[in-house]
Amino acid sequence: MTRNDRMPFSAIVDSFSQGGGVWAFIGGLFMTLCYVVVGLFGIKSKSKIARDENLAQRENALIQHLVDEVSRLNALVGDLDIALKAQANQHATELRREREECNAKMAALKAELEILKRRMTSEEQR
Incomplete structure (x- = not known):
């Protein structure tokens, strides 16, 4: 059964x-x-795993590229800052020199004016 x-x-x-x-x-x-x-x-299929790994590698490469770019730009900004400070010092030196030249010319003109005033007073007295 x-x-x-x-x-x-x-x-x-x-x-x-x-x-x-x-x-x-x-x-x-x-x-x-x-x-x-x-x-x-x-x-996950092997192709999806490979695609994810490829994407991760590309992301890491992009991050490294951006870090390198930021470092390069920081160095460039530092160089520009140094160049601008040097240029500002040079302009300040030139302006001081020009001011000293102008002061010297003004002193010479004042002296010449003083000489002319004396001549005029001496001629008036004659």
Whole structure:
């Protein structure tokens, strides 16, 4: 006597439906199917892994390039700052020299004016 003779398939289904086990069985099948589907979608393919690694390498290369550019620009700003300070000192020196020349010329003109005033007073006195 086989199992089917003792309990035919319809009797198994009837026992499930009477005990509520059919819904548990359907729920179990559904959960198993969901687990398989999620598992299949969750597996990363080799091409996706390679693409992610390539993207990470490109991001690192870009970050390194930007760091190098910022360093170069900082050095350039420092050089420009030094050049501007040197140029400002040079202009200040030139302006001081020109001011001293103008003061010397004004002193010479004042002296010449003083000499002319004396001549005029001496000529008026004659």
